[in-house]
Amino acid sequence: MDKLNSKFAEFSPFFLTKGNKLYYTANHEAEKVHAATGLGFTDIYEYVFDGASKFSGQSKILSEEINTKDAHEATPIFSRDGRTMIFSRGNNGSRKGAQNVDLFSATLEKDGTWSEPKMLALSDPLAWDGSPAFSADGKKLYFASDREHPDAKGGNDIYYATKDSKGEWSNIKNLGAPVNTRGDDMFPYEDVKSLFYFSSTGHPSFGALDLFKLDKKG
Numbered sequence: 001m002d003k004l005n006s007k008f009a010e011f012s013p014f015f016l017t018k019g020n021k022l023y024y025t026a027n028h029e030a031e032k033v034h035a036a037t038g039l040g041f042t043d044i045y046e047y048v049f050d051g052a053s054k055f056s057g058q059s060k061i062l063s064e065e066i067n068t069k070d071a072h073e074a075t076p077i078f079s080r081d082g083r084t085m086i087f088s089r090g091n092n093g094s095r096k097g098a099q100n101v102d103l104f105s106a107t108l109e110k111d112g113t114w115s116e117p118k119m120l121a122l123s124d125p126l127a128w129d130g131s132p133a134f135s136a137d138g139k140k141l142y143f144a145s146d147r148e149h150p151d152a153k154g155g156n157d158i159y160y161a162t163k164d165s166k167g168e169w170s171n172i173k174n175l176g177a178p179v180n181t182r183g184d185d186m187f188p189y190e191d192v193k194s195l196f197y198f199s200s201t202g203h204p205s206f207g208a209l210d211l212f213k214l215d216k217k218g
Contacts (some may be wrong), residue, residue, distance in 0.1 A: 001055050011041075012075045019081040022047040022057075025074040029061060032070055032144055042074050043067040044087060065114050066106060077132050083108045086120070086141070088130045101128045103143060121168045122146075122161045131187045135160070136194070141169050144186035149174055154182035158198060179214060191217075 004010060006028060007010075013024045024047065027040040038068055044066055048072040049057040068089070085108070090101035102123035102133050107115040111201070123129045127147035134141060142162045153173035179185055181202025181208040189197040194216040199209045 001047075003056060003061055004059055009042070012076055016078050016082050018080075020049050023076045023078070023085075025076070041070065042072045044073050048106050063114060063198070072101070075131055077134060080138055081133070085114065086132045087117075089117070090131070099117040100126065101130050102217070103129050103132055106218055122172055126158065133188045133190065136190050136192045139163075142175075142188040142190070144184075144188070151176060151200075153177075153185075155184040158185050158188050170195045184209070 004022075004024070006026075008026055008028050010026045012020055015022050024045055025042050026045050027042045027057045028045070029040075033040055034172060043063045045059055045061045047057050049055070061067060066085075066087070071089055074084055076085050078085050085106050087104055087106075089104050102125065104117040104121045105120055106117040110117055117143050119120075122141075122143070124145065124147045127145050129143055129145045129147070129218065131144045132141060133143070140159060140162055141173060142160045144156045144158050146156050149172075151161075153174075153176075158175045159172050160175060162171045164170045174180060179196070179198060181198075183197060183200060183202025185200045185202060187197075189200040191197070196214045196216050198212055198214075200212055201209055203210070203212055205212075
């Protein structure tokens with residue numbers, strides 16, 4: 001995808017069938033540099049396919065309601081109707097700013113703009129909360145976190161939340177074995193065939209983070 005890729009980083013794509021759009025994370029137009037990495041802060045971009053050829057289109061950065069100048073925004077996911085976006089924000093490197101990563105939600109308004117993002121109730125301000133993913137039926141929100149939790153196995157574990165009576169994502173549960181280990185378990189994805197994919201450093205592997213899958217049936 002020549003019009004999308006560049007010398008900068010492009011990652012975490014999410015294809016939204018409604019509107020034929022691809023959302024992804026990149027640090028193309030970063031005005032500030034993160035002190036710890038020496039790289040620009042990441043933002044969320046939208047790539048609209050124009051139909052001229054199989055993968056051609058136009059890419060643009062999302063509005064300032066979503067992307068901030070002094071923090072990372074990354075890993076967007078969307079509800080089936082495309083009206084709700086959940087993404088990660090944090091790590092601006094300042095003492096007074098966000099010291100960690102949290103999950104935020106924004107709603108697509110009738111005029112096509114995004115609402116002011118709100119931090120999800122499930123987020124722990126003292127923990128790293130990232131890599132969100134909806135279950136295939138949309139009733140669960142998976143995410144990874146290094147939070148203090150009675151069922152935590154160690155490192156980053158994968159959790160899931162369901163909506164309460166107020167429509168908030170809560171009722172958080174650790175996914176447990178056989179997914180979570182003493183290592184880092186993250187980047188969940190569930191497909192319509194009940195296959196659950198994730199990355200892990202804790203399962204026997206080739207080294208570092210590798211991809212694994214689990215059949216949820218039975």
